[in-house]
């Protein structure tokens with residue numbers, strides 16, 4: 072059905088426009104790199120997928136920017152994009168936080184789902200948006216990811232999933248915790264059908280997301296320097312009153328401890344993922 | 357009773373802990389130790405026991421009953437090797453076709469350097485996925501505190517029950533208050549809003565049954581009676597049906 076009505080508010084307008092003109096130009100001309108303190112021309116930074124050209128520091132990048140860098144041009148079809156969270160438990164201030172998150176990100180929720188091609192390989196994809204309430208997982212995030220795995224199972228597609236998350240969304244209480252079980256069940260069903268799931272962990276991936284679908288990939292890849300943990304370093308330092316070892320809970324630390332398969336710099340993601348998808352193309356037949 | 361009072365009741369040091377349930381509900385319990393990977397986490401007690409003439413696998417988080425034991429059990433905060441031990445015993449139960457009964461009572465999975473080094477997140481994730489797939493009945497009972505992912509790691513069951521004064525939450529009220537309200541003193545407000553009591557969770561469709569708490573003896577008796585009936589219902593189902601039922605239970609939570 073067509074819908075000719077005008078956007079009814081500022082938010083809707085931003086949501087409509089925001090999805091089209093993805094890489095937003097920062098206000099400042101230069102960005103200072105926390106890795107090497109160099110001043111980088113902001114335009115250059117966008118061009119390099121928000122990776123410092125001098126030291127390789129990975130700045131944060133929006134989910135839409137990632138998607139543009141990953142999916143073959145024009146191949147992305149968004150799924151479940153209209154789903155929006157409700158204040159199911161009547162939690163104080165939740166509506167306001169959702170509203171602000173929508174304004175800040177021009178997204179409806181903390182994950183984008185859909186199908187696309189990566190280097191010509193058809194795949195289902197989900198990309199979490201860290202600026203939407205810290206990428207926290209509530210019922211809509213859990214439902215969208217579950218539906219994506221179910222859709223991929225039906226269509227016999229692999230799944231490529233990018234995680235960035237502060238964990239479960241407190242404002243949805245126990246319902247958000249249950250999304251960990253729900254998504255894990257969907258990942259298992261997809262995997263049992265012999266289908267591939269590549270998880271890409273980005274900075275930061277923590278809490279309930281780490282303890283569910285982030286760690287359930289057939290292959291788990293991480294971005295250099297990404298914080299990946301269940302309990303955050305601050306909580307651990309407070310609880311145990313111990314000094315944390317250098318590099319604790321970074322991607323490099325997890326690689327050493329045997330919990331991830333590889334660390335792949337952002338600019339090599341598309342190529343590496345396309346190769347992996349190609350090597351597993353038989354799985355989808 | 358206010359929500360925060362349920363939280364305090366669930367944490368009370370005189371509340372029966374995991375082992376008391378094992379001793380009073382089952383017979384002939386034989387404890388089985390170790391995860392075969394790293395060590396034996398004493399925060400989790402697991403093994404085989406008899407129930408109504410039938411062998412069952414029993415797994416309980418144990419907080420300990422006196423100071424010395426509490427320390428040795430890490431106050432019921434489980435390390436990855438504890439979750440891996442539990443999973444090993446669940447897979448053993450699947451092999452020998454016996455049901456699994458879990459008793460949950462933890463402030464949360466342990467937050468520490470060793471726990472993170474050994475993959476706390478990965479261990480919990482693996483339990484969630486594997487429990488979803490298990491081909492034998494699983495019943496999980498929250499007897500005290502249900503602290504977040506550390507509780508859910510034993511909670512992906514066909515039936516989840518809660519004692520009347522147990523709580524189950526995504527975060528502790530104190531943690532929630534300090535993050536969201538920037539004031540740990542507001543735990544009372546957080547507890548109210550988190551909807552963490554048995555009655556709340558029953559209303560939200562997260563649990564199937566509330567076990568009333570008249571006295572300790574009556575709790576054991578009610579659990580015995582309900583377990584018998586529920587196991588009869590579940591044992592009649594095939595492995596595929598059990599998995600389907602479990603998936604659909606969690607699939608339906610949320611929106």
Ligand SMILES: [Zn+2]
Nearest residue numbers: 104107123126
């Ligand atoms: Zn730099």
